[in-house]
Amino acid sequence: MTDINACQAAPEAEFNDYIALLKPRVMSLVVFTAFVGLWVAPVDVHPFLAFCSVLFIALGGGASGALNMWYDSDIDAVMRRTQSRPIPAGRVQRGEALAVGLALAGLSVMMLGLVANWFAALFLAFTIFFYAVVYTIWLKRWTPQNIVIGGAAGAFPPMIGWACATGGVSIESLLMFALIFFWTPPHFWALALFMRDDYKEAGVPMLTVTHGRPVTRRHIFAYTLVLAPFSLWLGFTSVGGALYLAVAVVLNAAFVRGGWQILRRSEEAARADDFAVEKRVFKLSLTYLFLHFLALLGQNWLGAW
Template sequence: MAVVENNRLNAADFGMSEATAGDYFALLKPRVMALVVFTAFVGLAAAPVAINPLEAMIAVICIAVGAGASGALNMWYDADIDAVMARTVNRPIPAGRVQPSEALTFGLVLSALSVMTLGFLVNWMAAALLAFTIFFYAVVYTMWLKRSTPQNIVIGGAAGAFPPVVGWAAATGAVSLESIVLFMIIFLWTPPHFWALALFKSDDYGRAGIPMMPNVAGHRSTRRQIFAYALLVAPVGVLPWVLGYTGAVYGVAAGALGAGFIWYAWQVLSMEDSDKTMRPAKSLFAYSLLYLFAIFAFYLADSLASRWMTVA
């Protein structure tokens, strides 16, 4: 029996993992993917062109798969720093459940599959934008910006802002000012959202050697910049109503949500340096997620309501 046990071969002997489907699903960063899919769907549904329901479903699935592919490539490249950060140490690669080469292959295959399917079955403008989004997140942000500059989130935030533009292009085959406004809402929302996280996770980022703003410029400077971005996010969130893309209900809701964003950012700005609980930063981080979901939900509701009234 001992001889049998000693000679038993398993996947680990060949440098492979015994990952489960759940591990591969985790590589897709499902929580991030959910927000990407929602904002992309809003861009698709709000576009002034009726799209075939089957094509719409294919587009949303392709965008979801592309977003997941970006997450897998990000986890492949960042496996070394994920291993030293408390919030990421249990991800599939640093935990040893998935081999880096498997994650890389998984991400590349999904990237190609999502882009080609979107191009052949929907349109190549949307496919090109999806390909650029994957490239921007995996290469420009993950491989270059993240470890080289405290502006990583500011510039890299463009990757997370592209989904509604991709959705819009899937419906119309083009990019418009309206879709760019949706892009700007997410682009300006990203720095205060992630810097709030970085404030109460600065030790984690410090151990990993990532130059997040609190670790480079200090907490006080980061809090001022968070507030400055909040002052930009709030009016840009109302811009769709100002430009006539939405009705007054959206305008009022966006104004109220923006005021809330500024209030939470003010609480962060007013924090004492001695506050170790980081409660205001945690509250802003949570509110910022609610803000983005709500602003896009109101935008979607307004677009669908306007379309329904036009048909009626």
């Protein structure tokens, strides 16, 4: 009788729950950066093939999200911002998430190879492996450098998009990778500053947990300084130009300023205003990356004219 009642009480999975497994907000960034990488490449791609390529890259990103949720369901159940996800909420079983992730991974890689090229497909397969195994299973629970090294997974999509069009890599795609790679640590560490207790309770060795907030503040500022030259360097390649450089200068000035403000903050001041500056810089970091890639699209459009 108890088992019957438990089954009756368990919430039923809806279609939206399986969509949530794919981390659609993260996938939107994957789709956008991959699309930009493909679009600005110096090779004309048929619009239908371009659409299919980006679609299958998106499915690969969704596969990574499902595999991440499968493995991290114990952590998600502890952290406040992730407790409502489908697995910890009991709407989707772990085995279902694993099956969805593996199925989408295989489908996305196979189809990308057929519609684009096998170099891009293997690149996508490596990216899924890197995020699901290297980052999620290994780095995330082992080292405070989890975000630094694991951030490569989120930086690969524009390179994959570029590879769909060209069949290879170039200085332009490497710099798009570097832009996201060096952006990732200050972006996530700004979040970790005001989410430190959640990470600590979940046993995730974020830098704020292992080394404290003062050290994290110094790292954030240092990474904004390292990031800026790569951002500007991209403006002097074949995909850059005056428009992109103007946007990059403004955004980097704002981001470095935000990093400096975080660096100068005391714990007392941060707690007094509920980490208002840290939250503002975190939101700024989202705008920073989006506008950089939007500027690349705008520059490409101007170049076409």
